[in-house]
Amino acid sequence: MATYSLTTIWYLDAPIIRVFDTLGEAPRWPDWWPNLIAVEERDVGANDGTGRVYHYTWRSRLGYRLCFDIRVTRVVRPWFIEGVASGDVCGVGRWRFSEQGGVTRVCHEWQVHTTRPWMNRVAPLARPLFVWSHHAVMRDGAQGLARRLGGPGS
Template sequence: MKSYHFITNWELEASCAEVYKILKASDDLPRWWPSVYLKVKTIENGGENGLGKTIELYTKGWLPYTLRWQSRVTEVHPDDHSGFSLEALGDFVGRGIWTFTQEGPMCKIVYDWKIEAEKPLLKYLSFLFKPIFSANHHWAMRKGLESLKLELRRVRGESDVPAPPPPTFT
């Protein structure tokens, strides 16, 4: 009951190279996706193209709890910008796979997130609150798409882009 498998589909007008560059720059997540990423700290830079890069994350959703976990890049596709994979450890244990496909001017993004909850609150109450915990994840990903669209506009130098709200700590 503590297992979760989410597949998120995003689509936006962008090149896969633009999206790849933004999502791979994990240290910037709290700046442009502040509704979820409160703090990110690199603990190992990894090798060429970021393979093996390991970060500590402090994250939240709309529910009143936070998560502490690590992410390690396990696979990269820098030549065609088609995605990367990561391993999660800590309050989550599992893997995430980002896949990017260019279709004309649109970048289609799939995030396949398969994890087990290890944080006691999630681990022991999943049998009861799994739909609420799942809704929390879907909220976080909706916020991610909104934030990614704004970040693309900022990267492109559009002048009318609002600044992201400051992160709130719970």
């Protein structure tokens, strides 16, 4: 199995609470994240969001799809969200938020391994392409979220 440890940083010209709340509405992500085909809520979890389960269907920049569930395991509003992934990828994802001067910094950490046999077979050669695709999808997300929030972002 191929393991990936990926970090993405976004800077958004919006208050932290607005960014946090918008990212907390995962079923609405396809409205602004072009690579996300669908999000289905499978378990509502607790009032703070822990225990919530979402099923995601993503389209990579290389044309393949990834489907996986995320179970939200920890929420510290408006600073932190953590979830455990299972499906085509398994592992942990974390969103960390901070704000300075009205600009919100979002750090996404993705520590996963792939479970699809074809991905694991080609990973020794295709890893740079998979990493490139991940970062391109994340850039698309930053741009979409910045538009959603009504300001510039990276």
